[in-house]
Amino acid sequence: MKRFFDAELETLRTHLLQMGDRAIDQTRRAIRALAEGDLALADKVIAADDEIDKFEVQIDEEAIRYMTLRGPVASELRLVIVGMKASHDLERVGDEATSIARRARKLAIEPKVELYADIPRMANIALEMLRDALDCFVNEDEQKALAVIRRDPEVDNINRLVYRRLTSYMLEKPETIAWALELMFVSKSIERIADHATNIAEEMIYLVRGKDVRHSEELKQAVQQTPPAEK
Structure with missing residues (x-):
């Protein structure tokens, strides 16, 4: 059964989901700029970073105001705290x-070398994880959150x-060292995005259970017992 949100909590939730949409879109655009050597698109991604930062500040302000003025009960307090951590x-x-x-800007001026398909594939998985983790914030779906965590080793x-x-x-080909190192950093960035999706999924489990299961044997067992998410 879905939690009842009053207007202020609904606003916080909406802003978090908008922030998530923006983060996913920015990542997709960055990967496209990398694959296509699109300098203009890379510049747009860089210029738009402040938009996501402003969302985080706004969500923190809304959460602190709610906790200060409304005296939330335990379930509401968990929601606010999870919202702040997720942001x-x-x-x-x-x-x-x-x-x-x-890095896409730097690579665009390098001699054109095949972009390993593994990088876009890894990005798609990481962003699917992030989208699914955010969906859990709407539906409080613990099984879906566990499925997100289960995919992290794949990335x-x-x-x-x-x-x-x-x-x-x-x-x-030693002449490609600079190019290859840049791609390694890109790969690491994508791996970190999957880690952030996993963090959000763990917070969703806390939201549902009211119990912090991070780093616990209980969480490891639950993940092992969770079937892969259907696509």
Whole structure:
């Protein structure tokens, strides 16, 4: 059964979801700028970073005002705290998108070399995780949150694969070292985005259960028992 939100909590939730949409869009645009060598698009991503920062400040202000003036009950307090933590993770996603865009600018002036398909594939998985984690904030779906956490090792494995392939490439063609290192940093940024999605999913479990299960054996067991999310 969905929680009843009063107007102020509904506003906070709406702003968080808008922030999430913006962070996802910025990341997608940054990856496209990288793949297409689009300098103008990379510049747009970099210029828009402040929008996500402003969302974080706004959500923090709304949360603090609510806690100060409304004397929330435990379930409402959890919602406000989770909203603040999730907004911080989304702000970091925005930072990673900006980092990818900056590296896309550098790579656009390098000799054109095949962009490993693993990087866009990894980005798609990380952003699917982020979208699903935010959906849990609407529906309080613990099983979906567990499915998000279950996918994090998939991104970690692709990141390691990218590192191995790029390392081999640098050994074979030393002239590509600068290019390959930039792609390694991009890969790491995507891996971090998946980590932020996992953080948000863990907070959603706290929202539903009223119990912090991060780093617990209970969470590890629950993740192992959760089937893959249907696509």
